[in-house]
Every structure is written in C-alpha cells, then in structure tokens.
Amino acid sequence: MTHKIAVLPGDGIGTEIVAEAVKVLNVLELPLEMETAPVGGAAYEVAGHPLPEATLKLAQASDAILFGAVGDWKYDTLERRLRPEQAILGLRKALGLFANFRPAICYEQLVGASSLKPELIAGLDILIIRELTGDIYFGQPRGRRVATDGHFPGAEEAFDTMRYSRPEIERIAHVAFQAARKRSKKVTSVDKANVLETFQFWKDVVTEVHKEYPDVALEHMYVDNAAMQLVKAPKKFDVLFTGNMFGDILSDEAAMLTGSIGMLPSASLNANGQGLYEPSHGSAPDIAGQGVANPLATILSAAMMLRFSLNQHEAADRIESAVRAVLAAGLRTPDIWSEGTTRVGTREMGDAVVAAI
Amino acid sequence: MTHKIAVLPGDGIGTEIVAEAVKVLNVLELPLEMETAPVGGAAYEVAGHPLPEATLKLAQASDAILFGAVGDWKYDTLERRLRPEQAILGLRKALGLFANFRPAICYEQLVGASSLKPELIAGLDILIIRELTGDIYFGQPRGRRVATDGHFPGAEEAFDTMRYSRPEIERIAHVAFQAARKRSKKVTSVDKANVLETFQFWKDVVTEVHKEYPDVALEHMYVDNAAMQLVKAPKKFDVLFTGNMFGDILSDEAAMLTGSIGMLPSASLNANGQGLYEPSHGSAPDIAGQGVANPLATILSAAMMLRFSLNQHEAADRIESAVRAVLAAGLRTPDIWSEGTTRVGTREMGDAVVAAI
Numbered sequence: 270m271t272h273k274i275a276v277l278p279g280d281g282i283g284t285e286i287v288a289e290a291v292k293v294l295n296v297l298e299l300p301l302e303m304e305t306a307p308v309g310g311a312a313y314e315v316a317g318h319p320l321p322e323a324t325l326k327l328a329q330a331s332d333a334i335l336f337g338a339v340g341d342w343k344y345d346t347l348e349r350r351l352r353p354e355q356a357i358l359g360l361r362k363a364l365g366l367f368a369n370f371r372p373a374i375c376y377e378q379l380v381g382a383s384s385l386k387p388e389l390i391a392g393l394d395i396l397i398i399r400e401l402t403g404d405i406y407f408g409q410p411r412g413r414r415v416a417t418d419g420h421f422p423g424a425e426e427a428f429d430t431m432r433y434s435r436p437e438i439e440r441i442a443h444v445a446f447q448a449a450r451k452r453s454k455k456v457t458s459v460d461k462a463n464v465l466e467t468f469q470f471w472k473d474v475v476t477e478v479h480k481e482y483p484d485v486a487l488e489h490m491y492v493d494n495a496a497m498q499l500v501k502a503p504k505k506f507d508v509l510f511t512g513n514m515f516g517d518i519l520s521d522e523a524a525m526l527t528g529s530i531g532m533l534p535s536a537s538l539n540a541n542g543q544g545l546y547e548p549s550h551g552s553a554p555d556i557a558g559q560g561v562a563n564p565l566a567t568i569l570s571a572a573m574m575l576r577f578s579l580n581q582h583e584a585a586d587r588i589e590s591a592v593r594a595v596l597a598a599g600l601r602t603p604d605i606w607s608e609g610t611t612r613v614g615t616r617e618m619g620d621a622v623v624a625a626i
Numbered sequence: 627m628t629h630k631i632a633v634l635p636g637d638g639i640g641t642e643i644v645a646e647a648v649k650v651l652n653v654l655e656l657p658l659e660m661e662t663a664p665v666g667g668a669a670y671e672v673a674g675h676p677l678p679e680a681t682l683k684l685a686q687a688s689d690a691i692l693f694g695a696v697g698d699w700k701y702d703t704l705e706r707r708l709r710p711e712q713a714i715l716g717l718r719k720a721l722g723l724f725a726n727f728r729p730a731i732c733y734e735q736l737v738g739a740s741s742l743k744p745e746l747i748a749g750l751d752i753l754i755i756r757e758l759t760g761d762i763y764f765g766q767p768r769g770r771r772v773a774t775d776g777h778f779p780g781a782e783e784a785f786d787t788m789r790y791s792r793p794e795i796e797r798i799a800h801v802a803f804q805a806a807r808k809r810s811k812k813v814t815s816v817d818k819a820n821v822l823e824t825f826q827f828w829k830d831v832v833t834e835v836h837k838e839y840p841d842v843a844l845e846h847m848y849v850d851n852a853a854m855q856l857v858k859a860p861k862k863f864d865v866l867f868t869g870n871m872f873g874d875i876l877s878d879e880a881a882m883l884t885g886s887i888g889m890l891p892s893a894s895l896n897a898n899g900q901g902l903y904e905p906s907h908g909s910a911p912d913i914a915g916q917g918v919a920n921p922l923a924t925i926l927s928a929a930m931m932l933r934f935s936l937n938q939h940e941a942a943d944r945i946e947s948a949v950r951a952v953l954a955a956g957l958r959t960p961d962i963w964s965e966g967t968t969r970v971g972t973r974e975m976g977d978a979v980v981a982a983i
C-alpha cells in the first residue's frame with residue numbers, strides 16, 4: 270500500500286526545512302507518494318489565495334500532510350482572509366484536525382539553551398494536547414457592530430464567540446486520557462472555569478469523561494496558574510490538555526521554556542487518523558534563504574507522521590534515533606549552537622540525519 | 627483632608643498580610659480613615675454572599691481599597707455567583723476599575739529565586755497594564771444552550787462573548803502610552819489580530835491612539851509570541867499592555883518569572899483615580915494561619931495606593947525604601963528565603979518594615 274503525502278512547504282524557512290525532511294523520508298525507502306503544493310503567502314503569490322482549491326484537494330486526498338510554515342510581514346496589510354495564516358486555519362477546519370499534539374521535550378544535550386536553570390528543565394518531557402477546531406477560533410457570530418449594552422452603548426465594537434459543545438470536549442478528553450495511558454497516567458486539564466461559562470462546561474464534561482479512565486489521575490488547573498506553574502516547575506506536568514486559545518498560548522510558552530523550539534515537532538489529527546505535521550516554530554522570514562534554519566523539528570514531524578498516520582513505527586524510530594545521534598555527535602544549527610559544538614547549516618544537518626540513518 | 631480607605635482582608639493569608647500593611651500605614655501618621663469589611667469566602671460565611679451590599683457600599687464610598695486575597699478550595703462546589711472570586715470581579719465591575727497595573731520587577735537580592743538564569747532576569751522591570759472590565763470576562767451573551775451550527779448541531783454547548791468597544795480600547799491605550807512616557811517610552815500592545823475580530827479592532831484602535839504619542843515607540847505582538855518572548859528575553863519589554871483575558875495569563879507568567887511573586891503589588895484604577903490595591907499572589911489557603919506568608923506585596927500595594935490614589939508620593943517612597951532596606955538587611959519570608967539569609971515570619975517582616983521607616 271502506498272501512502273499519499275501532501276508536501277506543503279509554505280513561506281520563509283518552510284521550503285528549506287521541508288526539503289530536508291523529504292530527503293530523510295526518501296532515504297527510508299518506504300512506499301510513499303509525495304506531492305508538493307503551494308500554501309500560505311507562496312500560494313497567494315501564484316494563485317491569489319493562501320489555500321488554493323488545488324492545495325486543499327490534495328490535502329484532503331492524502332493520508333498525511335507534511336507542512337513547513339506560513340507567514341511573512343509583507344502580507345500583514347492584506348485583508349484577513351488572504352493572509353498566510355488563514356491557510357493553516359482553513360486546513361484545520363476543512364480536515365477536522367481537532368487534536369493537536371505538541372510535545373515539549375528538553376533534549377539532554379540542549380539543556381543549556383533553555384532560559385531556565387538546568388535543574389528545572391533537564392529531562393523535561395511534557396505532552397501538550399490542544400483542541401484545534403473549536404473555541405473562539407471558529408465560533409460564530411463574530412464581527413463589528415454598534416454596541417447595544419456594556420460600558421459604552423452606541424459605540425463601535427468588535428466581538429467574537431467562544432464556544433465548546435459536549436462532543437467536542439468529549440473527543441479531545443478521550444484523546445488526552447488515552448495518551449496519558451501510554452505515559453505516566455497523569456492529566457492536567459486547563460480551564461478558566463472561575464470566569465467562563467465555556468470552561469466551566471469544559472471542566473464538567475472532562476470530569477465526566479474521566480470516569481471512564483479510573484487508572485488516570487486528573488487535575489484541573491486555571492490557565493493563569495498553568496502559565497505560572499510551567500515557569501516554576503514544568504516537570505510537574507505530564508499530559509496537559511486544553512482548548513484552542515489557551516493551548517495556543519501555553520504550548521508556545523512550554524516550547525520556548527525548553528530552549529529548543531527549533532527541535533519540536535507537532536501533529537494535528539482528525540477522527541480518521543489523517544494528520545498534518547509541522548514544526549512548532551514559525552516561518553522565521555528574517556533568516557529565510559540563508560541556509561541556517563534548524564530542520565530537526567520538521568524532520569521529527571515527519572517521524573511523528575510515520576508513527577501517527579502511517580503506522581510505520583520502525584521507520585519513525587529510525588529517524589528519532591538518527592536525530593539523537595547527530596545531536597550526540599555535536600552538530601548544531603545556529604539556534605541551538607553553544608561553545609564546544611559544531612555549527613552546521615540546514616542542509617548539512619539534514620545530510621547528517623540521512624547519514625545516521 | 628482625610629482619605630477614606632476600605633480594608634478588605636478576605637480569605638486565606640489575606641488577613642495576615644493586610645494586617646502588616648495596615649501596621650505600616652499607621653506608622654506613617656497620615657490622615658487616613660481605615661474601615662474593615664469582609665469579602666470573599668469570609669463574607670460568604672457571615673453574610674451569605676462574597677460581596678455583601680455593605681462591603682460594596684464601603685468600597686464605593688472610599689478613596690481607595692486595600693485588598694488582601696480571596697478564595698479557598700472549600701468554596702469550589704458553590705454555585706459560581708457565590709464563589710469568593712466573584713467579589714473581586716464584582717468590585718472591578720461596580721467601581722469601573724478598568725486599568726490594572728501589574729509591575730513585574732526582579733529585586734536585586736532575589737535574582738536567585740527566579741526559575742530563569744540570573745543574566746536573563748537581573749534588573750527586570752516591566753509594567754504590565756491589563757484592561758480589567760471588558761473582554762470575555764463580562765461580555766454578554768454567555769451561558770449554555772443547544773448548538774444550532776458548528777461541528778455538532780443539536781449538541782449541548784456553552785459559550786461566552788469576547789468584546790471590546792472603541793472607547794474601552796482608547797482609554798486603556800491612553801493609560802499605557804502615558805505610563806510609557808514616564809518610563810522608557812516603549813509600549814508593546816499584545817493581541818491576536820490574526821485570529822480574533824476583537825483583537826484586530828484592538829490593534830486598529832491602538833494604532834490610531836498612538837498617533838497622539840509620537841514620542842512613544844509602539845510594537846504589536848501576538849499573545850502566543852508574547853508568552854514566548856517573556857520566557858526568552860523578558861528584559862526586552864518595558865510597558866506591555868493587553869486585554870483582560872490575555873492580561874490575566876501574561877501578567878501571572880511574568881510575575882512568576884521574577885521568582886518573587888510574593889513581592890509584587892498591583893493597582894486597579896478607575897477613571898476618577900479611585901483604586902483597588904492588592905498583592906499579585908493569591909490567598910494561599912495551604913499556608914494560611916501559619917504566620918509565614920510574605921506581606922511585602924501587600925505592603926508595596928499600600929505604597930502604590932498612596933502614590934496613585936492619595937497623591938502621597940513621599941509616604942510611598944518611604945515604604946518602598948523601607949522594603950528595600952529590609953531586603954538588604956537579609957530578612958526573608960520562606961517563599962524568598964535562600965542560604966545565607968535570615969528567615970522571618972509575616973509579623974517580623976512587617977515589624978522590620980515599620981522599624982526601617
């Protein structure tokens with residue numbers, strides 16, 4: 270059986286890092302059929318839309334999507350629906366990619382790259398699970414209008430709707446509890462039940478779903494406290510799961526805590542196991558085209574793709590071991606470089622992973 | 627002229643820390659008339675409501691409110707409108723306390739208490755300004771209902787409304803730009819304009835208001851990026867301002883980064899300069915009644931009160947100098963204690979500040 274992969278490099282460093290991941294996938298000699306299409310600003314340039322019909326069709330017809338990154342300051346003045354990030358929002362929505370897995374791992378050799386004191390971060394291995402198709406990201410109604418109540422009736426205002434339905438919360442809760450069963454059986458559900466109706470409901474539903482997982486310990490935590498505890502004692506977390514908006518903030522905070530966001534992959538899955546795989550970092554237009562971007566997050570995203578969507582666990586293991594080997598050999602792109610290690614570029618790093626496989 | 631102060635100690639360590647702040651205020655021999663009233667769980671116990679009518683009246687009739695902290699696990703099962711934190715939300719709303727000032731300062735002697743490497747945090751002095759009476763905290767409609775659209779029409783759902791009107795954004799933007807003029811003339815406005823209508827509007831209005839402050843540099847940053855940059859390079863910020871929800875998360879993250887959240891005061895002001903002053907930390911029910919809580923955040927909140935609402939700058943200076951003096955003398959409550967310093971309790975710390983004045 271051939272697996273069909275949509276390869277969407279996108280903008281900025283996207284092209285460079287995805288090229289390395291493709292190189293790594295090719296060397297594994299798996300039955301993969303990869304097809305590339307433009308997305309984000311790159312797609313806007315050629316097709317007038319960040320997520321052209323053809324790109325979306327390709328994504329829908331594929332078993333998995335290998336995604337680079339989208340975005341560039343130069344599109345900031347476009348109307349919102351044409352901006353690069355609409356491509357990623359559109360893909361999440363169209364494919365129903367509701368379960369976002371964002372591991373925050375601190376690699377042994379990169380402890381020094383963290384802002385945190387080594388003892389607080391060494392050995393960190395958290396799995397953040399973010400709901401990705403609900404919440405205030407997609408809730409209707411939203412827009413601008415004249416306020417009819419509030420502090421300034423009659424004034425112009427803008428508004429958005431936060432919302433979660435029971436089945437949306439249930440399915441992401443199941444994902445979190447099941448993930449915890451494969452780890453240390455501990456889940457932190459992050460909410461703001463003390464202020465928001467949506468997240469009181471979230472807390473209630475999560476508590477109900479938890480009854481089916483008596484072997485997993487569940488803790489509830491407010492989002493402001495979670496933002497603090499991540500800084501204070503990140504290793505106290507194991508699986509942390511939350512809604513789309515809070516997950517956006519906390520997963521980035523946690524990724525940056527590790528000091529090696531250039532190393533962190535992510536997976537966004539739908540109910541059929543179809544998934545979009547992308548690095549946790551962005552398109553970094555400031556360093557694009559210089560051959561210095563770290564391709565490891567994308568290469569590790571390819572490994573996640575093999576594991577989660579293609580059921581190719583052995584091949585995924587081979588990639589992950591190869592990445593550990595190149596780190597152990599002291600190779601570092603500039604973002605993770607430190608005294609005493611060897612500075613390499615994007616391509617050399619990709620070649621090294623290929624060689625290690 | 628006598629200044630009227632409502633003293634609302636609240637729950638947990640609230641009583642202990644507020645007692646020390648009152649002691650400090652008393653020694654200054656200012657024309658203050660202080661009156662105490664119950665709030666939060668303590669008020670629920672005696673009056674059946676976290677913000678009894680009498681407490682609210684007292685607060686409204688005062689020039690300033692000195693607030694301790696509210697909350698205790700034991701009230702978690704009460705219906706939301708009776709829970710302790712409704713008192714603080716109710717006070718903010720009733721008094722129109724829209725401008726929340728949350729300095730995140732790292733005291734020289736406490737650099738070691740931070741999770742961050744000393745070089746990243748030493749000398750940190752950020753002012754976070756959080757809008758406090760708008761956003762999804764108070765937006766209507768909110769509640770539970772049957773979904774009519776979205777992913778699961780027909781399912782039970784909960785929802786909230788995020789909203790900001792033009793005058794709400796304008797007034798907090800003016801506060802931020804004016805605060806920046808007294809500091810290093812640099813403001814970061816945090817939004818999520820790439821996803822939310824509310825925060826695209828926020829960004830647009832802030833950009834307009836900025837025209838009146840050509841001497842202040844304005845930078846826009848997405849909330850997920852701000853959560854990261856605070857971890858990576860907190861000293862790059864000076865004045866950071868944002869909405870209620872994002873401000874809740876980022877101000878706590880920043881406070882914890884300093885490592886000395888027990889030291890950080892806050893002020894919440896309305897358009898008349900009336901203000902509520904409280905420590906940035908919570909009620910810490912786990913250590914309540916043991917005489918070990920750090921009263922310095924509350925004592926420094928009293929100093930902020932003198933400065934912001936009572937125009938008593940010299941008295942405020944005296945408190946702040948006294949706090950620096952006790953730190954320099956090596957006195958530490960357990961939360962900030964380290965090898966080589968002297969461990970003291972809540973009362974000894976308050977006494978030491980009084981002595982230093």
Ligand SMILES: CC(C)[C@H](C(=O)O)[C@@H](O)C(=O)O
Nearest residue numbers: 354355357358517820821850
């Ligand atoms: C680009 C943006 C819309 C997106 C989000 O907010 O979800 C990004 O920050 C992410 O986390 O993937």
Ligand SMILES: CC(C)[C@H](C(=O)O)[C@@H](O)C(=O)O
Nearest residue numbers: 463464493711712714715874
């Ligand atoms: C207690 C809670 C309602 C409150 C808030 O979310 O505003 C608190 O976290 C704060 O920051 O003062």
